[in-house]
Amino acid sequence: MRNVLLPIATIWWREIIRFFRQRSRLFSAIAQPLVFWILIGSGLNASFQPAGVSGKSEYIEYFYPGIVVLVLLFTAIFATISVVNERREGFLQGVLVAPAPRWGIVLGQALGGTTLALLQGVLLLFIAPLTGIRFGLTSLLSTLGVMTLLAFGLTNLGLLIAWRMDSTQGFHAVMNLILIPIWLLSGAFFPSAGAPDWLAWVMKLNPLTYGVDAFRRSLYFDTVTTNGNMPTWTLSILVISLFCFLTYLGATLTASAETNKKHA
Amino acid sequence: MSVNRITVQNLTHTYGTRCALDNVSFTVSRGEIFCLLGPNGSGKTTLFKVLSTLMPPTSGSVNILGHNLSIGTKAIRKLLGVVFQHPGLDVKLTVTENLRHHGHLYGLKGKSLKLRIAELLERFGISDRSHDLVEKLSGGLQRRVEIAKAMLHSPQVLLLDEPSSGLDVGVRRQLSNHLISLAETENIIILLTTHLMDEAELCNRVGILDIGKMVALGTPDELKAQIGGDVVLIETTNGEVLRNAIAGHFEVLPILTENYLHVECERGHEFVRDVVAAFPDEIQTVRFGKPTLEDVFIKLTGNPFV
Numbered sequence: 001m002r003n004v005l006l007p008i009a010t011i012w013w014r015e016i017i018r019f020f021r022q023r024s025r026l027f028s029a030i031a032q033p034l035v036f037w038i039l040i041g042s043g044l045n046a047s048f049q050p051a052g053v054s055g056k057s058e059y060i061e062y063f064y065p066g067i068v069v070l071v072l073l074f075t076a077i078f079a080t081i082s083v084v085n086e087r088r089e090g091f092l093q094g095v096l097v098a099p100a101p102r103w104g105i106v107l108g109q110a111l112g113g114t115t116l117a118l119l120q121g122v123l124l125l126f127i128a129p130l131t132g133i134r135f136g137l138t139s140l141l142s143t144l145g146v147m148t149l150l151a152f153g154l155t156n157l158g159l160l161i162a163w164r165m166d167s168t169q170g171f172h173a174v175m176n177l178i179l180i181p182i183w184l185l186s187g188a189f190f191p192s193a194g195a196p197d198w199l200a201w202v203m204k205l206n207p208l209t210y211g212v213d214a215f216r217r218s219l220y221f222d223t224v225t226t227n228g229n230m231p232t233w234t235l236s237i238l239v240i241s242l243f244c245f246l247t248y249l250g251a252t253l254t255a256s257a258e259t260n261k262k263h264a
Numbered sequence: 265m266s267v268n269r270i271t272v273q274n275l276t277h278t279y280g281t282r283c284a285l286d287n288v289s290f291t292v293s294r295g296e297i298f299c300l301l302g303p304n305g306s307g308k309t310t311l312f313k314v315l316s317t318l319m320p321p322t323s324g325s326v327n328i329l330g331h332n333l334s335i336g337t338k339a340i341r342k343l344l345g346v347v348f349q350h351p352g353l354d355v356k357l358t359v360t361e362n363l364r365h366h367g368h369l370y371g372l373k374g375k376s377l378k379l380r381i382a383e384l385l386e387r388f389g390i391s392d393r394s395h396d397l398v399e400k401l402s403g404g405l406q407r408r409v410e411i412a413k414a415m416l417h418s419p420q421v422l423l424l425d426e427p428s429s430g431l432d433v434g435v436r437r438q439l440s441n442h443l444i445s446l447a448e449t450e451n452i453i454i455l456l457t458t459h460l461m462d463e464a465e466l467c468n469r470v471g472i473l474d475i476g477k478m479v480a481l482g483t484p485d486e487l488k489a490q491i492g493g494d495v496v497l498i499e500t501t502n503g504e505v506l507r508n509a510i511a512g513h514f515e516v517l518p519i520l521t522e523n524y525l526h527v528e529c530e531r532g533h534e535f536v537r538d539v540v541a542a543f544p545d546e547i548q549t550v551r552f553g554k555p556t557l558e559d560v561f562i563k564l565t566g567n568p569f570v
Contacts, residue, residue: 003371010368014354021356090352094413097316098369099341260320 007100008108015079015112029075030120037067050191061131065216066188068124069208072117072151073183077175079113080158084165087258102256106159110248113155114148121147128219139221146214149240153211156247163254186212210239267330268294270315270421270453275324277310277476284310285321286476292469294420297447297454301464301557302473303569308457309349311473312425315455316346329420329453342370345419347410349426355399359390359409362398363416370417384412388442404435411442422446424456428463440466459569461557472561479564484557491555491563494532498525498539499549506546513542521568526559 019025041060050062086092095105125143128135135143157179165171183189185199186208192200203209214236270292277285285307292298302308313319314326317337326333331340353362360381367377385391388408398406407427414422424443428436440463447454447468456467464470465484472480472487480487500506503520510518510525514535518525529535532552540547561569 006368006371006373010365014357014365017361018354018356088350090348090350090410091354093318093348093350094346094352094366095369096318097341097344097346098366099338099371100369259318 004101004104007098008104008111011095011105011108012112012115015109016115018082019079019116025078026120029078030071030123033067033070033074034124036070037063041067050194058132061133062191063189064128064131064133065212065219066183066186068121068147069150069186069188069212069215070183071120071124072147073154073179075117075120076113076151076154077158077179079116080109080155080162081168081171083109083159083162084168084171087163088166096259102259103252106156106248106252106255109159110152110155110251113158114151117151117155118144118147121151133219135219136221139218142218142221143215146211146218146237146240149237149244150211150215153207153240153244153247156244156251159251160247160254163251163258182206182208185209187216188212207239207243210236211243214240269327269329270455271325271327272315273325273327275311275314275321275326277307277314277319277322283476285314287324288473288476288478290471290478290481292453292455294453295447295451296469297443297456297467299464299467299470300455300457300473301459301461301470301561302457303459305475306473307476308459308473309425310476312423312457316344316423317341342417343420345414345417345422347414347422347424347427349429351406352410353398353406353413356397358395358397359385359401360394362409363413366413367416372417380416384416388412403430404432404438407431407435407439408442411439415446418450419452421453421455424454426457426459428458428460436460436463464557470557472557472564474561474565474567480560487557487560488555491528491559493528493530494535495553495555495559496527496529496532496535496539497551497553498527498547499523499551500525500546501548502546506543509543509546510539514539519562519566521562521566524568526562528555528559528563 037060041063044063045059048059050059083092122144161174162171165174185203185206187203188208192203192209195203214233217233217236272291273289275285275288276283288307288311290298300308300311310319314321314333315328317333317340320334328340329343331343333340354365357365363381363384364377367373367381372380382391385394388411390405390408390412393401393405398409401409411424411427414424427443428439431439443454443456444466446452456463458464467484469481469483470487471478480490498506498518500523503523503525507518507520507525510516510527514529516527516529516535518527527535536550536552540550558569
């Protein structure tokens with residue numbers, strides 16, 4: 001076990017150092033969601049009262065947790081997309097012929113992406129007070145905890161996809177067709193309360209719904225208890241943890257299968 | 265199985281219905297540089313992937329220094345140093361960072377890793393560039409870093425896939441000299457693939473691959489000795505006709521590849537004189553020389569080496 005820690009750590013470290021040497025990545029992952037938030041949030045603020053949310057609520061505040069989750073999603077995806085190129089080129093091949101186990105390689109990559117997503121997510125927490133959110137110690141700690149789970153799960157989801165792609169174009173297609181809709185239908189953009197039945201069901205089956213919910217709740221832990229239309233806290237944490245576990249398992253199995261294929 | 269050899273027996277690999285490797289067998293011993301020579305699509309890269317543990321073969325067995333490839337993958341990975349055809353360095357990291365990352369993957373760390381990195385940088389003459397980002401290095405220097413990286417964990421077998429692709433002749437020669445001294449001083453096995461004749465000439469033994477089959481195996485001199493005397497290369501626009509005419513006129517059997525006739529003969533200079541005199545209009549150019557590995561390939565397969 002001890003000799004797996006070193007490869008995991010070194011793979012993690014590389015993800016971090018690469019990120020800081022490509023400044024544009026920092027900008028691109030955070031700027032786009034912020035612009036979305038300001039434009040869409042301000043635009044809809046006057047005409048949109050989120051359904052099923054108690055009291056007088058501003059849309060721009062409702063949208064804020066969704067935007068943080070979008071930043072986590074973007075960072076996680078950008079961090080994993082390099083797998084596609086590096087597998088075809090030599091770098092990742094060099095890692096794959098080393099004696100490190102596949103689960104360790106994937107864990108190093110996942111932790112790298114998680115760290116980066118978390119760093120950007122934390123940057124966004126600084127603007128939370130602008131929306132009226134007030135952090136106490138409990139809410140801050142639970143927010144960070146939920147963000148970590150979300151970041152880990154989303155990075156592994158990215159890895160799961162990236163390990164089976166042979167072109168970045170394919171990855172972009174998956175991102176637009178699957179990842180963005182998953183985000184749109186997670187309660188990040190609009191609540192399920194006012195949606196038609198079929199859509200509400202889709203949202204109920206979407207694991208990210210529970211992640212967004214847990215995140216939204218933890219932001220308000222110290223101030224208000226939100227209403228009953230949202231899934232319970234325990235259920236949300238359970239679902240998001242299961243999501244983390246399954247995506248990590250899936251990414252590891254995919255990486256092992258892809259590198260042991262007879263048609264590689 | 266010997267702990268001093270790579271033994272490949274009856275190795276076959278198919279992609280669907282296409283056979284990429286067809287019953288290939290050979291052995292390589294410590295201290296030897298072995299070269300797999302073949303044109304594109306000959307199966308070199310497939311064989312390389314199998315040997316580097318990236319792809320299990322369809323059938324046949326591979327034993328590397330006493331470990332069976334199909335069950336001893338983990339043990340074998342520790343023994344291998346691999347240089348891939350595609351650049352295997354992270355260009356956003358410095359030379360030292362790349363080496364350190366690699367060392368950690370193999371469980372090296374701390375002071376011993378630091379010393380080992382310094383030693384290799386010194387040996388490959390890149391100490392002064394150790395803190396430069398890899399993207400700032402020339403292609404030749406990057407290759408050297410790659411080989412230093414592959415040698416970092418003191419592998420017993422060094423595998424290189426087309427190591428000189430993209431390098432100019434001078435750098436290629438340097439690289440070959442490096443490899444020769446490595447094989448001798450470290451007593452390791454070096455196995456490389458190439459499609460370049462001059463690179464193959466410098467190796468101890470050469471296996472020639474064509475469409476998945478090992479068509480010849482031996483030292484460069486042994487292989488070239490299969491051709492008696494000289495080789496005359498005749499360029500013509502009328503290959504078929506000229507071939508038959510020459511075969512009827514002289515006691516030789518020309519091989520036709522596209523616009524060239526390859527003729528093997530004892531006294532080449534006399535043949536050149538006579539053939540030009542006999543067919544002055546059909547011949548465009550004539551080249552005459554000692555046989556090369558390319559001639560061996562053409563003789564054995566009847567195909568041009570492309």
